[in-house]
Amino acid sequence: MKKTNPKILVFGTGGHAKSVIRIIEAEGKWDIFGLLADPGLQKEDIDILGYKIVGYRNDISHLQEAKIMSCFVAIGDNQLRAKITEDLISKGFKIATIAHPAANVMNNSPIGHGTMIHAQAVIGADSKIGKGTIISALTCIGHDSNIGDYCHITPGVLLGGNVTIGDFSFLGLGSAVLPGVKIGKNVQVAANSVVNKDQEDNVIVAGNPARVIKRTWSK
Structure with missing residues (x-):
């Protein structure tokens, strides 16, 4: 039987997110469910290495219902990465390493x-x-x-x-x-x-x- 990995979200849609995605795929501990982003981005306009936006930081109720609450913040800027990480933790996300x-x-x-x-x-x-x-x-x-x-x-x-x-x-x-x-x-x-x-x-x-x-x- 094929092993089922836990699902994870990647927060980010830029170049740094591509590196994060490839590391997660290589590590093989998680299955990427999709991308998480800030409001304002259009779902149909974003496709990063085959993954699309499945939610936004201000509206995650459907992800909570699906119990997909593990995330990795793929933002290169140190200050912004910290701000987003702490916000996601306050919303109940578990931040992966x-x-x-x-x-x-x-x-x-x-x-x-x-x-x-x-x-x-x-x-x-x-x-x-x-x-x-x-x-x-x-x-x-x-x-x-x-x-x-x-x-x-x-x-x-x-x-x-x-x-x-x-x-x-x-x-x-x-x-x-x-x-x-x-x-x-x-x-x-x-x-x-x-x-x-x-x-x-x-x-x-x-x-x-x-x-x-x-x-x-x-x-």
């Missing part, structure tokens, strides 16, 4: 709900990944590191051991953080930068070695 089978995650590394881990990502021993975080392909996170909530670690990022990344931070393509360095909350690290010392909250850093080029305001 997904990891591509080709990712290498040590068994003793806890992963928060709503986090996605792409193929060929490596997460070292005793590292912790917060909720709602994106770990992209070809990323290497060293042992005993701590990645906060709603971060985005883009492809090719290298983190040494004992690195700390604060909530809502973004690490650009090919950037590196040396062992033991602590990066604050809502920090943006430019592509190909090398961070060799601690960084405070709400800054944009760039270069090798990385230096503060702008201070930002966090929502």
